Amino acid sequence: MLDHLRQIVQDVSAAKDIQSTLDIIVARVKDAMQTEVCTVYLYDKNTDRYVFMATEGLNKQAQGRLSLTRDQGLVGLVASREEPINLDDAASHRAYKLLPDIGEEEFNAFLGTPIIHHREVLGVLVVQQRQRRKFDESEEAFLITVAAQLAGVIAHAKVVGAITPFERTGNQQNNDVRFRGIACANGIGMAEAVIINPSADLTAIPERRCENPEQEIAFFHKSLATVKTDMQSLRDRFAERLAKQETALFDVYLQMLDDNALGGEIEVRIEQGLSAASAVSEVVLSHIATFEGMDDPYLRERAIDIKDLGQRLMAYLQRVEHQHYDFESPRILIAEELTASILAEVPKGMLAGIATVRGTSNSHVAILARSMGIPTVMGLKSLPLKKLHEKALIIDGYNGELIANASDATCQRYENFQQEERLVDRGLEQYKDLPCKTTDGQEISLQVNAGIISDAERALSLGAEGVGLYRTEIQFLISERFPSEEEQRVAYRRQLEAFHPRPVTMRCLDIGGDKALPYFPIEESNPFLGWRGMRVTLDHPEIFIVQIRAMLKANANLGNLQILLPMVTQLSELGDARNLIMRAHSELVQEIPNLPLPKIGVMVEVPSAVYQIDTFARCCDFISLGSNDLTQYLLAVDRNNPRVSTLYNHYHPAVLQACYQVAQACNHAEIPSSICGELAADPAAAVLLMAMGFNSLSMSSSNLLRVKSLLRFITMDDAKRLLRGVLKLDNAQDIQDYLQRNLEDIAITPLFQGVREQSK
Numbered sequence: 001m002l003d004h005l006r007q008i009v010q011d012v013s014a015a016k017d018i019q020s021t022l023d024i025i026v027a028r029v030k031d032a033m034q035t036e037v038c039t040v041y042l043y044d045k046n047t048d049r050y051v052f053m054a055t056e057g058l059n060k061q062a063q064g065r066l067s068l069t070r071d072q073g074l075v076g077l078v079a080s081r082e083e084p085i086n087l088d089d090a091a092s093h094r095a096y097k098l099l100p101d102i103g104e105e106e107f108n109a110f111l112g113t114p115i116i117h118h119r120e121v122l123g124v125l126v127v128q129q130r131q132r133r134k135f136d137e138s139e140e141a142f143l144i145t146v147a148a149q150l151a152g153v154i155a156h157a158k159v160v161g162a163i164t165p166f167e168r169t170g171n172q173q174n175n176d177v178r179f180r181g182i183a184c185a186n187g188i189g190m191a192e193a194v195i196i197n198p199s200a201d202l203t204a205i206p207e208r209r210c211e212n213p214e215q216e217i218a219f220f221h222k223s224l225a226t227v228k229t230d231m232q233s234l235r236d237r238f239a240e241r242l243a244k245q246e247t248a249l250f251d252v253y254l255q256m257l258d259d260n261a262l263g264g265e266i267e268v269r270i271e272q273g274l275s276a277a278s279a280v281s282e283v284v285l286s287h288i289a290t291f292e293g294m295d296d297p298y299l300r301e302r303a304i305d306i307k308d309l310g311q312r313l314m315a316y317l318q319r320v321e322h323q324h325y326d327f328e329s330p331r332i333l334i335a336e337e338l339t340a341s342i343l344a345e346v347p348k349g350m351l352a353g354i355a356t357v358r359g360t361s362n363s364h365v366a367i368l369a370r371s372m373g374i375p376t377v378m379g380l381k382s383l384p385l386k387k388l389h390e391k392a393l394i395i396d397g398y399n400g401e402l403i404a405n406a407s408d409a410t411c412q413r414y415e416n417f418q419q420e421e422r423l424v425d426r427g428l429e430q431y432k433d434l435p436c437k438t439t440d441g442q443e444i445s446l447q448v449n450a451g452i453i454s455d456a457e458r459a460l461s462l463g464a465e466g467v468g469l470y471r472t473e474i475q476f477l478i479s480e481r482f483p484s485e486e487e488q489r490v491a492y493r494r495q496l497e498a499f500h501p502r503p504v505t506m507r508c509l510d511i512g513g514d515k516a517l518p519y520f521p522i523e524e525s526n527p528f529l530g531w532r533g534m535r536v537t538l539d540h541p542e543i544f545i546v547q548i549r550a551m552l553k554a555n556a557n558l559g560n561l562q563i564l565l566p567m568v569t570q571l572s573e574l575g576d577a578r579n580l581i582m583r584a585h586s587e588l589v590q591e592i593p594n595l596p597l598p599k600i601g602v603m604v605e606v607p608s609a610v611y612q613i614d615t616f617a618r619c620c621d622f623i624s625l626g627s628n629d630l631t632q633y634l635l636a637v638d639r640n641n642p643r644v645s646t647l648y649n650h651y652h653p654a655v656l657q658a659c660y661q662v663a664q665a666c667n668h669a670e671i672p673s674s675i676c677g678e679l680a681a682d683p684a685a686a687v688l689l690m691a692m693g694f695n696s697l698s699m700s701s702s703n704l705l706r707v708k709s710l711l712r713f714i715t716m717d718d719a720k721r722l723l724r725g726v727l728k729l730d731n732a733q734d735i736q737d738y739l740q741r742n743l744e745d746i747a748i749t750p751l752f753q754g755v756r757e758q759s760k
C-alpha cells in the first residue's frame, strides 16, 4: 500500500493543472483499491456546492456539470460531518440522493472520505462497488491516508489554477489568490513581479516566449555545445582514475544531449515559440517526472542525471539571460531564494517588495530588506514562481502575505492603506526631536534595534535615544569567516561613537536556531531547542573572549557600551559569562588604564528566565526582554513556520502576563528593564509595556515615530487603565479588539496595523 501511495503522490505532484491532478487521483486510487468506481467532488466557494469533478467508472461526460449542496446526498453528509462514511447499501441510507446521468444506480457499496486541508473541507473522495459489502478497515484507512496526503497537493493546484492569465491586477472578476509566508519586513508593496533565478533552478523558470526562434535555437546550440565539451573533459579527467564502466555514464550523458534525444525535443519546443530556458525547463522536468515514476530503481536513479544535465544547460543559458531584467519601474523581486548580491544589482528605488520561497526572518537578505525598508515576505512554500512572472502582485509585509489576481476592491484597499501610511509618515516627522513623554509627563526612552551601520544613521536622524539591541551576529553572518578582533573592534567603535553619549547595548553573538554562519555550520534536527546563543559561545570561549575584548577596546574613552547576553536559561550561564568578561577586562586594563567596565544584562527570552526573573534581576545590571523568542517558546510555535504562523501571536495573554511579571520584578530589584522584540514596535502594545513599567522600548527605526506619536497622545493613567482591562481578558482576539476599540479615538489607522495583523 505504501508503494501505491508513494506512486500516487509522485504522479500527482507532476500534474500540470487541477483537472489532470484529479484525473490521476481517481485512476490510480481505483487501480490501487481494485474497486469499480473512484470519484472526486470538489468544493466550489462561489456556488457553495460540491462539484462532480473527476471519475473513473461513472459517466465522464457529467464531469464539472453536476453538483451537490452540503445538505444533499452522501457526499454532502461526508463533507458536513467531516468524517468517512462506509455503507454496504448506499441507496437505503436516508441521505442518499441519486444524481441524474452519472450512472451510479448499479453501485451499492459506498465509501467516502473528506479531503481536508488546514481545517477546510476541499472536497470528497469516493469509491464505489456493485457488490453489496462494507469496505474493510484497511481499505478505509487507505482512502483516508490518500485523502490526507493529497489535500495539500489539491489545495496547491486549486490556488495555482485560480491565478488567471490577466496581466494586470485589479479586475472585478479576479478573486484574490493569497499565499502565506513569514512577514520579514513591514510595509505594502504593489508592483509587477520579476522572477530572479540565482541558481539554475529548473522549476523556477517562467514560461516565456521568444520572438526569434532561429536566433534562440542558435543560442541554445551554443550552450548545448559548451555542456557537451564540459562532459567530454569531465570524462577524460575521470578516465585516469575510474574504471571504464564508471566513465560510461558520461557517454550516456552525451547521448542524451544528442539531437535525437533531449536536444532534439528542446529544439522542437523552441521552434514552437518557447524561449530556450523555458523549453529546457519544460522538457527536462517532464523527463525527470517520467524517470522518477519508473518502477525499476536503476532507471529511477537516472532522473538525477537528467536533472544534472538540465541544470548545467540552464546555467549557461542564464548567464546570458541575466541581462534581461527590466527595472525601468519599481518591481517586486520573487525567487526561490535570494542572495545579497542579487539584491545589490537592483537599481536604487526600483525595489517595491521581495517574496521568496525559502528564507527566514533572520536570513541575511531579510536583515538587509528590513534595514532598507523593503516590504518582504519569505517562506512562501507553495509559491508557483513560473506563473507569477510579470504579474501585478501585492506584498503585505505586515501579514506575511503575497496576493496575486487581486480584485479591484483589494487593490483599492491596499492603495488607500499605502496612501494613509505615506501621510502618517509625513505627519510623524514633527516628533523627531521631541521627547517620548505622555501628556501627564511620564517619560520612556525609545531606542532602536540595529545591526549594520546604515541603521545607525537612520536611527539618529529619527531621534533615537540609544541602541537597545545591537545584533552583533549580523557582521558574522555577512562575513566569510569569523571576523577578527580588530575587525570587530572597528565595527563596534563606529556604533559607539555614532551614538555617544547615548547608550549602545551590544548583544553577544547570537547564532544557532535559524541564524547559521556559512563557515560554522550547526546541523541539528531541532535547532531552536539546540545549540544557540550563550550555549555556543560558552562552549567556545575563544570566540566569546575575542568578541568581548573587541567590545571593551571599542568602548575606551567612551563608556556608553552595555553588554547583553542572549538565550540565557540558567543562572550559571550568567556567572560563567561574567567571569569571562571580567577576565578580559582585567587583562585589557593592563594595556588601557581606566578602561570602563560596562553593565552586563540578561535577555529574557525563554520561560525559565521568566520564572527565575527575581533571581536574575538581583544578579545582573539590567534586563532586556526578547519578545520574539519568548513568544515562540511560551506558545511552542516556531516563529519561522508559516503553517503555524497564525498561532504566533504576541498578544496571547501568557506572553503579556510574562512581560508584566518581568517588568515588575525589575522595578522591585530597581534595575532598568527594556524590551527589544517586535512587540515593542507595535504602538498599541507599546502603551501596555509602558504601563507595565518598562523603562525603555527598542525597535526598528521605521516604527520609532509611530510608537512615539501614540505615547505622546495618552496619559499614563489611561495606559494603566487599558492594561488593567487587558489583563482581565483570556484570549488574544479579545485583547486586540479591546485595544482597537479603546485606542481608536486617539490614533490613526496605520498605527493599528500591528493589532490588525495579529488579529487576522
Ligand code: PEP
Pocket (backbone or CB within 6 Å): 469, 471, 510, 605, 625, 626, 627, 628, 629, 630, 676, 677, 678
Ligand atoms: C527576540 O528574540 O525578541 C530578539 C530580539 O532577538 P532575535 O529576534 O534576534 O532572536
Ligand code: MG
Pocket (backbone or CB within 6 Å): 566, 605, 626, 628, 629
Ligand atoms: Mg532572540
